[in-house]
Structure formats: C-alpha cells, structure tokens
Amino acid sequence: MPTKKYKAPLSHLLNPGHSACAGCGMIIAARLLLDTAGPNTIVTNAxxxxxVTTTQYPMTSFKVPWIHSLFENPACLASGILAALKVKGLADKTNIIAIGGDGATFDIGLAxxxxxxxxxxxxLYVCYDNEAYQNTGYQYSSATxxxxxxxxxxPGKYSEGNDQKKKDMVGIALAHGLPYIATATTGYPLDLIAKVKKALAIKGPKYLQIYTPCVPGWGIEPKDTITVAQLAVQSGFYPIVEYLNGGLSGKTKTTKKVPVENFLKLQKRFKHLFKDERGKAEIAKIQKIADKNIEKFGLLNS
Ligand SMILES: Cc1ncc(C[n+]2csc(CCOP(=O)(O)OP(=O)(O)O)c2C)c(N)n1
Ligand SMILES: [Mg+2]
Structure with missing residues (x-):
C-alpha cells in the first residue's frame, strides 16, 4: 500500500464553486487529474x-480549455481537436484529455x-467510475x-439488486492493444497522480479508469469517501492495476485481506444484503469475485 501523504498545491486548475456533493469522489479525481496534467491541456467532457456540476452556464470551474457536446461523444471531440492541433503544428505540445462517467464510457460512448x-x-481517455448513471438519479449501468x-x-421479494456482473472495461481496452491502461482511485491519490503523469508521457491512446465513490448514489457518509475507496482496493473488490503495452506492469497490493463485508456495510446500496440468509449468500458471491481478483492479479502481500 502507498504510505506517503498527498500534499495539495495552493491553487488548482479546477476552481471551487462547483456544485458537486460534499465528499464527491469524482470531483477529487478531477482536481488531481487537472493539477497533474497542467495548464497546457484541452478537456472534452461527456x-x-x-x-453538470462544473459548468453551469454561464460559469465554469475549469481553468483550461474545455468542451462539452453530447453524452456519448467526448472521444469524437478529442479526435477532432487532435486533428486541428496537428494542422496547427501544436499536437505534440498539448495534452488532450477526454472525460466520461461509467455510463458514458462502458455503455453509451463505447463505440x-x-x-x-x-x-x-x-x-488520454479518463473514466470516472461511480458504478451507475448517478447524475440522472442512480440508474444501473454496465459498470454497476x-x-x-x-x-x-x-431489491425486493424476487431480487437482490443488480443481477449482472460488472463489465470488464479494462479487458476491452486491452483488446484494443493500447500502450497504457490503468485503474486508480481517489482512495490513493499519489498513485492516481503518478498514473496521470505516466499516461501523458506516452504517445498514443491511453485509458485511465478512476474509482470514484458517489455519496448519494452509494449511500455513504461524505467523510467515508476515501475509506470506502481504500476498502474496495484492500478487499480485492476493485483491483488497482496498470498495463504497459499489454503486459501487467503494476498493481496495488494489500498486506492483510479485508473481507468485502467491511466495504459493503458502509454503503446503503448494499444494505439489503445484511438483512437475512439470502443476503448472506449474495455476500459470499461477492467475496468470491474479490478473491478471484486477488488470485488473478496476485494482490496479497505474503
Ligand atoms: C443520449 C443521451 N441519453 C441520456 C441522457 C441523460 N443523461 C445525462 S447524464 C446521464 C447519466 C451519466 O452517467 P455517467 O456517465 O455514469 O456519469 P455520472 O453522472 O454517474 O458521473 C444521463 C443518463 C443524455 N444526456 N443523452
Ligand atoms: Mg456514473
């Protein structure tokens, strides 16, 4: 586990005054991302x-050039901007970052x-993964x-909640043969910063998937955002990994395996699992998924 502490700069490229919830994981990730990328950056946003929380007309929190067009097309916008910068001879001097939520990335913008x-x-394509269409009222996405x-x-008499497993978006990125793919989380800011730096130094398409807890959608206390993200990693529920040219080049290990229960019980979206035996059996299924991750990536420090 990374042990160093994050030292925040005194000014940021994402201004305060946005309307994100207190404790929002996404907005923490956004600030770390931009401060690391620096002012020579153009952002396209799904x-x-x-x-919605950063650019309520006529205001913006972004201190870098930023464009939004449609839910599904930050990748298209980024490609267009890249083409224009090439014509102007500026392509090698500018970071282009496309941003989307998990709905925009795993589902609607995937093509x-x-x-x-x-x-x-x-x-650099960045996905803020908060595991649902949170902006429109917490609907399921294929990242749920x-x-x-x-x-x-x-959940109800015949349902324990979402009956499908999360889509393997990192696997899809790997199938495209990208030179750089990584997962990160606001739970480990130094790791996130290092990955943004590394990704931007590499030429070609990059994918960074950042696990960002959602206070109202997950039903967590604002103060628990960082803890919940860390428990997701320490339990194996959300593996933090890195691939260079298709080969596994990094992973965040854990010294002591944390039961997934510790992660689940802080969140109202899993509250129904703690009611009865049926829920207990479901928790065992989720534990199996986490155990499989730990085995697949070798996440346990022995
Ligand atoms: C084509 C289209 N379909 C649906 C919507 C409505 N819509 C706007 S934001 C959003 C949810 C976004 O979810 P996600 O990408 O996961 O980002 P989050 O808000 O969770 O950060 C939806 C469904 C839209 N704007 N355009
Ligand atoms: Mg989402």
Whole structure:
C-alpha cells in the first residue's frame, strides 16, 4: 500500500464553486487529474456529474480549455481537436484529455471510444467510475456491481439488486492493444497522480479508469469517501492495476485481506444484503469475485 501523504498545491486548475456533493469522489479525481496534467491541456467532457456540476452556464470551474457536446461523444471531440492541433503544428505540445462517467464510457460512448483507440489517437481517455448513471438519479449501468441497489435494480421479494456482473472495461481496452491502461482511485491519490503523469508521457491512446465513490448514489457518509475507496482496493473488490503495452506492469497490493463485508456495510446500496440468509449468500458471491481478483492479479502481500 502507498504510505506517503498527498500534499495539495495552493491553487488548482479546477476552481471551487462547483456544485458537486460534499465528499464527491469524482470531483477529487478531477482536481488531481487537472493539477497533474497542467495548464497546457484541452478537456472534452461527456454529459454527467463531471460536466453538470462544473459548468453551469454561464460559469465554469475549469481553468483550461474545455468542451462539452453530447453524452456519448467526448472521444469524437478529442479526435477532432487532435486533428486541428496537428494542422496547427501544436499536437505534440498539448495534452488532450477526454472525460466520461461509467455510463458514458462502458455503455453509451463505447463505440466512439473504440474508434478513437483503433485510430491510435494520442488522447488520454479518463473514466470516472461511480458504478451507475448517478447524475440522472442512480440508474444501473454496465459498470454497476453485482447486487447493488440502483433506482432501476431495486431489491425486493424476487431480487437482490443488480443481477449482472460488472463489465470488464479494462479487458476491452486491452483488446484494443493500447500502450497504457490503468485503474486508480481517489482512495490513493499519489498513485492516481503518478498514473496521470505516466499516461501523458506516452504517445498514443491511453485509458485511465478512476474509482470514484458517489455519496448519494452509494449511500455513504461524505467523510467515508476515501475509506470506502481504500476498502474496495484492500478487499480485492476493485483491483488497482496498470498495463504497459499489454503486459501487467503494476498493481496495488494489500498486506492483510479485508473481507468485502467491511466495504459493503458502509454503503446503503448494499444494505439489503445484511438483512437475512439470502443476503448472506449474495455476500459470499461477492467475496468470491474479490478473491478471484486477488488470485488473478496476485494482490496479497505474503
Ligand atoms: C443520449 C443521451 N441519453 C441520456 C441522457 C441523460 N443523461 C445525462 S447524464 C446521464 C447519466 C451519466 O452517467 P455517467 O456517465 O455514469 O456519469 P455520472 O453522472 O454517474 O458521473 C444521463 C443518463 C443524455 N444526456 N443523452
Ligand atoms: Mg456514473
């Protein structure tokens, strides 16, 4: 586990005054991302919390050039900007970062992202993964984990919440042969910063998936944002890994395996699992998923 502490700079490229919830994991990630990328950056943004909370007309929190067009197309915008910068001879001097939530990335913008990756465009695509369409009222996305209670996967007599497993977006990125792919989380800011730096230093298409707890969507206390993200990693629920040219090049290990229960019980979206025997059996299934991750990536320090 990383032990160093994060020392925040005195000014930021994402101004305060945005309307993100107190304790929002996404907004912490956004600030770390921009401060690391620096002012020579152009951002394209999908629709979602990362856009709606930062750019309420006529104001913006962004201190770098920023554009939003449609929910599904930050990748297309990024490719267009790259083409224009090439004509102007500025392509090698500017970071282009495309941003989308998990809904924009795993579901609705996936075809456009695939095209951008296939073309080999020199763009860093960042997904803020809060595991649902949180902006429009906590609906299920294909990034929603098994058994989570969302407004479209409510638990009840015949349901334990979401009955599907989370889509393997990192696997999809790997299939595109990207030179750099990583997961990170606001739970470990220094690791996140290091990955942004590394990604931007590499030419070609990059994918960074950042695990960002959502206070109202997950039903957590604002003060628990960092703790919940760390427990997700320490339990194996959300593996933090890095791939260079398709080979596993980094992983965040844990010294002591934390039971997934410790992660789940801090969140109202999993509250129904702690009611009865049926829920207990579901927790065992989630534990199996985490155990599989620990085994697959070798996450336990022995
Ligand atoms: C084509 C289209 N479909 C649906 C919407 C409505 N919509 C706007 S934001 C959003 C949810 C975004 O979810 P996600 O990408 O996960 O980002 P989050 O808000 O969770 O950060 C939806 C469904 C839209 N704007 N455009
Ligand atoms: Mg989302």
């Amino acid at each position: 629709t979602g919390c990362s856009e 456009h992202i695939s095209g951008m990756w296939e073309r080999g465009d020199n763009v 984990p098994l058994d989570a209670n969302t407004s479209t996967t409510p």
